[in-house]
Amino acid sequence: MADLFAPDPETAPPVDEASRPLADRLRPAALDEVIGQSQLLGPQGSLRRMIATGRLGSLILWGPPGTGKTTVARLLAAETGYRFEQISAIFSGVADLKKVFERARMERTGGTQTLLFVDEIHRFNRAQQDSFLPVMENGTVILVGATTENPSFELNAALLSRAQVLRFESLNKDDLQQLLARAEALLENPLPLDEGARESLITLADGDGRAILGLVEEVYAATPAGEVLDAAALQSLVQRRAPIYDKAQDGHYNLISALHKTIRGSDPDAALYYFARMLDAGEDPMFLARRLIRMAVEDIGMADPQALPQTVAARDAYHMLGSPEGELALAQAVVYLASAPKSNAVYTAYKAAMALAKTSGSPMPPMAILNAPTKLMAAEGYNEGYIYDHDTPEGFSGQEYFPEKIGRQRFYAPVERGHEREIKKRLDYFERIRTRNREAGEG
Known part of the structure; x- marks a missing residue:
């Protein structure tokens, strides 16, 4: 049945080429024209090898916006002779x-293979993903x-096992310069920008073609003929693009990981950079305060x-001052x-102690360290033999506190850095007393 709302090709007005968005007008017509993604489309790229075999498998194209995922999908269909059909997970349901699957089955009976491109595939729920x-x-x-x-977080394991994941990278500076040159050639008009403004434009794009x-x-629409913009004028004209940053997804996890590792790596400058990037992108300062603690x-x-205490005080100061003063x-x-001495000795000791606590059952602590609030408990030996540490010359008795079933354990091993160096000296001193007392008892 004919589409009653489709324009009649005999009477429809011609499409005004100049009215089409520039991105659409510059869309590549062949894979060789795609800018960027050389790791996929170069001579040894994985997509090139697939095409050379004449057999294309299911794929998940993962990468930031504006890196060519939709374009590449279309061109793959053209290169392989497959029928191309596109849907969006935002607007499609079961x-x-x-309907799409039924059309594909009918086409297949006629010998035509369908390449189904699903944009924003992560928006489909688990049941919808299973339908594929x-x-x-x-x-x-x-x-x-x-x-x-x-995809590891957003797509079913069953779906991922049937498709190859290909990573698309943000366009680099050279890629974006090449894209600008193509735009200027198409429009036959150089960009009205000085060198600084051109660099600023590339920075604002954030790798998004x-x-x-x-x-x-x-820029073209708002700049009078003969005027050339500098970086400040460009910033004023286009205002500012918000950084690409989804607080619930990859950008969030990547940056907090970078912040944590630069602090652990004792690099305050890099740590401040990632901290500032997260704040600039709208991260909740209280999330950052919790992570710092x-x-x-x-x-x-x-x-x-x-x-x-420093990190807790910083959190409290932010509560008192608010933004932006509290961010300092x-x-x-x-x-x-970032500049403090580092040790994970307590963290490691806690994990080891917790692992033993989960697997050791419930052995009785030594009777000597159990209180005897009743005569019966005293008669049973509770608190018998306990040594009050303050009554000893060193203020340390060296008695054993672990359950006899487990025996003495060593979880906490302070490092030779910062204050833990002093703690290590103290614990070594206590161990010498413990050894002396044990040897005296054996003698």
């Missing part, structure tokens, strides 16, 4: 998928899904016992932690 499995297994469709989120072409259109006890611990208190905590 009923839509059934039968048609992938029997060859009804070759699935090519695109996602900006980490579609975004930079949108900015180019803004965690870092204080995990990576510094007793090497600098002031690390924990958190920044101070970042620098303090």
Whole structure:
């Protein structure tokens, strides 16, 4: 049945080429024209090798926006002679998928293979993702899904096991320069930007090819003939793109990981950079405060016992001052932690003690250290033989506190850094007394 709302090709007005978005007008017509992704599309790239075999399997294209995922999917279909069909997980449900699968089955009976491109595939729920499995297994469709989120977290294991994940990278500076040159050639008009503004435009794009072409259109539309913009004028014209950062997904986890590792690695400058990036992207300062407190006890611990009070004080200062004044208190905590001596001895000791506690059952502590609040308990030997440490010359009795069934354990091993160096001296001193007392008892 004819589409009643489709324009009549005989009477429809011609499409005005100049009215199409620049990104659409510059869309590559062949894989050789794609900018970037050389790891996939270069002579030894994985996609090139697939095409050379003449057999294309299901794929998950994972990468930031504006890196060419949709374009590459279309061109793969053209290169392999497959019928291309595209849906978006945002606007499609189970009923839509059934229709798509049925069309693919009909086409296959006529000898035509369907490449089904699913944009934002991570938006489908688990049941919807499962619906792809039968048609992938029997060859009804070759699935090519695109996602900006980490497939390991967002896609079913069963779906991932049937598809190869290909990582798309953000466009680098040279890629974006090449894209600008193509735009200028198409429009036959150099960008009205000086060198500094051109560099600034590339920075604003943040590796997103579609975004930079949108900015180019803004620049052309708002700049009078003969005017050349510097970096400050460009910033004023296009305002500012918000950094690409989803607080619930990959960007969030990548940056907090970078912050934690730079603090652990004692690099205050890099730590401040990642801290500032997270704040600039809209991260909750209280999330950062909580993470800093965690870092204080995990990576510094007793090497600098002031690390924990510093981070707690920074959190309280932020509560009192709010934003932006309170952010300086958190920044101070970042620098303090990054420049502090490091030790994970308490963290390691706690994990070891917890592991033993989970597996040792419930052995009785030594009777000597159990109180005897009743005559019966005293008669049973509770508290018998307990030595009050303050009554000894060294203030340390050296008696055994572990259950006899377990025997003496060593969890905490202080390092030779910061305050833990002094703790180590003290514990070594206590161990010498313990050994002396044990040898005296044996003698």
